[in-house]
Amino acid sequence: MSARRPRTTRLGNLALRLGAYVALMAVGVTMLLPLAWMVSTSLKAPAYAVEFPPRWIPSEPATVEIDGQVRRVAEVQSPLAGRGKAGRLRVAVLRYSPQGVRVRVLSPRSRAGEELTVGEGDLQMVREVRLHWENYVEAWRARGVRVREAFFGLAHDVDGFLVFYLNSIVVSICVTLGTVLTSSLAAFAFSRLRFPGRDSIFLAYLATLMVPSIVIMLPVYALLANLRMTNSYTALIVPVMFSAYGTFLLRQFFMTIPQELEDAAVIDGASPFAIYWHIVMPLSKPALATLTTFVFLHSWNDFLWPLMVVDRLALKTLPIGLAHFQDSYTTEYHLLMAASVIVMVPVLIVFLLGQRYFVRGIVLSGMKG
């Protein structure tokens, strides 16, 4: 908080701040509502997932077992006691009859077991919060998802979301490592080495950033299909590993490293690789962290490319796995939402951890090169 000269009166300033907070909160709530609704629905029992009007906190009619039978729990104003909260009885509903509703008192303890008949209008049904964590277990199992061999044939008889998780982890890690490694090498060449054609090659890189991804995907897909290489980790990983964007991002950062550091190393007789490995890379940790976060999240969430090249269950990554799950659970919203949460949690963790770098990366890529 830097000192800023007051431009308006103190009262006006306060009102402005308050207004800003209200607006920020309103937008924040709007952003969170769908995600909160996802979590809320994921914890509901199937019968109460589609309830109208919707409830934010998963709750169900409270029940109690009496003599082997499940009874609804209600509250009723005690006919004997006076008005007020103290006079409320918690009762189990036994049966409805023309004379009224027969109930048995559950509490207060002093009157427990007593049976009485009350008017139906006096009864207030009690709901209790109940969170169905078992939805997550059921969603995770993803019935029907079972593969004999997964994960390079290393895992046998894997089922449920574990299949998709393993695939996503392999693909995302390989893509991220590959991108960071090859991009940083190329970015080093583009920023610190002088060779003929450097700028025209870099311009070609930049130009492809403008090309719609489908233009690039169609021929690569055709190539892989002809080589019978679809439905493989290679198809999921290799074509997306050489990112023009990553090269661009890292070059932008490498350009900001002072030339003097490099000159000093050259005088000491350092080879280009030594400069890359011992000077540029250590100084670029923030940029590398940025690219890592970017690429990992992008790869983890990528939908179109895996959708095009993979249709075997054993190779599906989380996004297309979730899409597959949606096809078989079209109306079971509690499970769909639980599965969505399962898919989203790791991404959110990575984002929260790498957030600082992520924001910096966006800013960096918006700079003029």
Place this chain on the structure above:
Amino acid sequence: MSQAHVSHRATGRRKGRRVFLQALPFLLPNLAGFLVFTFLPVIACLALGLTSYQLSPISSLQDLRSQVHFVGLANFVRLLGFHREAGGLVANDVEFWRYLGNTLFLMLGIPLSILGSLLLALLLNQRLRGITIFRTIYFLPTVSSAVAVCIVWKWILHQQPNEVGLLNSLLMRMGVAHPPDWLGSMVWAKPAFILMTLWATVGGYNCVLYLAGLQGIPEELYEAAALDGAGPWARLRHITWPLLSPTTFFVVTMSIIAGFQGSFLFTAAFLMTGGGPAGATTTLMLYIYNYALSWHQLGYAAAIACVLFALVFSFTLINWRYGQRLVHYA
């Protein structure tokens, strides 16, 4: 490529070759991959657009020759041409024009989203406590898995005779007696998609870029303007807006490119509506996907992709040519 360049240089080709050889180990891994998986595919796509390539599920490189037939501009004539029918001109591929219209209609959300991002950035730039938390929350939709987001939005926009989704129950509580069946209606499906895209993008990349732009504006300018008696609106109009124009230019350029691709809208259409009802939410991306993956007509799909590329290219060019004039470089 290097050879050609070296020969142009007067500074001696031997030195040029030496530095190139020095750069090669750094360049090669990425450049080779870039050529094979990015650069050449762009050219291959243009070439494929001139063929009637049918990709059968059992095809292999051996019978590539028998499957790829050069048809010249036939795909483009079918795609963009018109013919006379019943006295009037009718497009050869009526669906293409419709889906192009859908794509452009859905892009109407872009200016809204950019304006929203700017407003949010202005809010976030007020030096208040807890700004980082808000910024994080606004960014969540951008990093969330699009598939998961689409599934939850499908549930929010849900409308069945006996089941009402979250949005419509809120609307009903606010007094709207018959809220629309968002995803099932020709009229409301596109606005619903725009609404969803707004939610997903407004606090995302553009907002962060604007915030960075705002933080780069020197405080003295505002102080000087305030001394000259400029009110908040005048300061916004004459300082903030012009100094943000490079950011706006970048944001508009990127948004147009992203808008034509519409990868979020592709996911949404694929998972929520299947492109329906009656094609109301089919974008060019989905159309290309369907031709390539569902109908295996890769040649025609490539032709549509080329047209999409041309559209992106010309819009970017126009933006570059005329938009840049409005940019104020401090």
